[in-house]
Amino acid sequence: MNLRLDNLLKQVEKPARYIGGEYNIAIKEPESVKTRFVFAFPDLYEIGMSYMGLQILYHNLNKEEDIYCERAFAPAGDMEKLLRENHIPLYTLETKTPIKDVDFFGFTLQYEMSFTTILNMLELAQIPLLAKDRGEEYPIIIAGGPCAYNPEPLADFVDIFLIGDGEKSLPELMKKYGEAKERGLTKEEFYKEIAGETGIYIPAFYDVFYNEDGTIKAYEKNFEGAPDKVERCIIEDIEEIDFPTSPIVPIIETVHDRAVMETFRGCTRGCRFCQAGMIYRPVRERSKEKIMNLAMEQLANTGHEELSLLSLSTSDYSQFEPLAIELMQECKKRHVSLSLPSLRLDTFSFNVLEEIQGYKKSGLTFAPEAGTQRLRDVINKGITEKDIYDAVEQAIELGWKHIKLYFMIGLPTETYEDLDGIAEIARNIVSIHRNSGKGGRFNVTVSVSNFVPKAHTPFQWEAQDRTEEFTKKHDYLREKLSIKSVTFNYHDDAVSTYEAVFARGDRKLGKLLLEAHKQGCKLDSWSEYFDLEKWQKAIELSGTDIAFYTTRQRGFDEILPWDIVDSSVSKKFLMSEAKKAVEEKTTHDCRYGCVGCGINRRVECKLGGIYE
């Protein structure tokens, strides 16, 4: 045991975050592999270990004999202070190796507000932040995940972005690196060799030119082998790829402390605000047999007491009913509780919930997202008030006491009438309960988040509300929602503004990130860490005009920073959806017929995702 580390661990909260040694970790002789990779989740251990993508990539990398994948997370404030005071570089959990001594330091980009934490982790690892300052002796910094679909705000810091499904492409890239290292290639020679591969984006190979108004004039390649557009990696058949059946079992309690089984990838609903619904197309399912086998194997290998399904919309799985029935039976046998998130609330689902929750009913959740049918049509959220009220009636009849509603405010074309609609729905649900004659305690929670336009969605050109506008709308809603039995929650306004800056940011934001890091910004998705004053100072010192990124409506002809990434959904489709939104016209779920998003030019789309 490292004595200096041991001494530090005695002084911090939850020291088990920093010790590794969990069940099912990969144990290898570091000298015996060709490539060493560190998978970093730029947030605390409890958050990072709840992310299934980590387990999937960890497994797919470590099953290769020549690759060793270890893990690193952001330390909490107390541990960070001690690491800095004692000059201990950030280390891997598996072998306690300083990260600066490995080949690759890889970050998963799950949300924009983790970007400053990436810089902080690089600094704690004693690695220069800027790509151009890192010599051959430092690890290659690589990043992937949903936020890599607009990689530009991180272009100054990251050497390679890997866009799209990583299960095959990442291990392949690591193998190529191992060979390149044996051949004695420099980093740049290696980058040139891989630049043309699907999914690989190397920002250093592009120079960006701007117009006087700050918009982009052109991307020019400075290396001929780099692609004009980076196509994302797509695994056409997820049935074939390895899903971990022996995931790491954390020792301390994490946010999602359970076995997780991915049923399918992608979504056919086409909500216009949703990035996941666009960038994970087409819908790709695992067979029911495979799901059952993998899930049961995972339970046997972990001892987990809870199993949850992972997808963008649980009930959309083509064989959901037989799957749910079989899972219920098998879980019951094993004393394992089953959790089925985001169910569509029809009679079957109620029967399932009744069976798996019994008297321990958790809250029932609906996500109408908008308060009026008009606005729901704008965003293409195919849920009607009748759907909600019918389900609520049934739920109350079955004994549910808590209804949770999720809405977004600041959506394109929104007026105060739409906000009134939010209060109306909450009030109507309370009335349904009152009229049911059930009596007793009853609670409706209304959670409101602020709309953040995302890259690669039909709303990518839209203006976001100003921070003050969000605040005004929250105040308005708070008054409207001061109804007995209704609780109102909302997100921090300023955080949503900054999130929007980076969600559609360009390379110029590297300066802002660097300044924010210097001011001490980190772990910004935690309200106890997010410090508005520091951010405002960083904005000022970096000379950033945030309105340029947030409240500015973009034109269809503007070159967008993320145009360099091709999600394989056509820009033409996004534009047509954007136009239909303004006209309040809906687009049907593409399960019932192709709507022409363009994904099938690239890969076969099974529409409904029906497995045959």
Add this chain to the structure above:
Amino acid sequence: MSKYIIKFAKEGYMKYTSHLDMLRLFQRAFKRCNIGLAHSQGFNPHPKMGFAQPLSLGYTAADEILEFETVEDFLPADIKESVGKIMPQGLIIKTCSRLTDNVKSLAAIVDEAEYTVTFPIDADLADYGKVVKDYLAQEHIVAYKRQKKTKKMVEVDIRSKIRDIQLVDGAKLTLRLILDCGSTSNQSPEQVITTFIDFAKLDVVRYDVEVERTRISFDRKLHI
């Protein structure tokens, strides 16, 4: 229903695993080994399994005790073998045996515990044998303890709960503490360590001191 006890050691980084995390760790281990634990009755059944005495975060231990009840009968040797195989590094299953004594729970009859405390100080720096004797010769030893409910620091006299302290041979100053333990009267080593540091005027900080629990004893003779 069959009752068993497992004796185990907790070493290295595992000392940073808390009491609740240890419970969950064993629960999952039994599940992986297909050893079905008996459950309590009622609305919220929980597995019949528990440690004889919780161990503070940061302490290593040589001889901890876990008691549990299974639905089916297993051979203790088989339990030791299968659970032992899947323990994380630092958790060592020493023995597994049947609990034949007729007691409701071991936790209720814990009486005494022994700890080995190592200070980062050369043992020959002073006559620590005499210091220990003088420390124990005090009529009252006043320590501060945070009250669980009010979170206020309160003064407590710990002398009567210290059964003995012995100097252990070694390069570094090492003490063996024998303290009250269990539900009747319980003394944590923490107050003993801090008051001893003050009394002996040792130039050390708490987080440089290593503590290991070496024994848990009961108020009666058991066949375990």
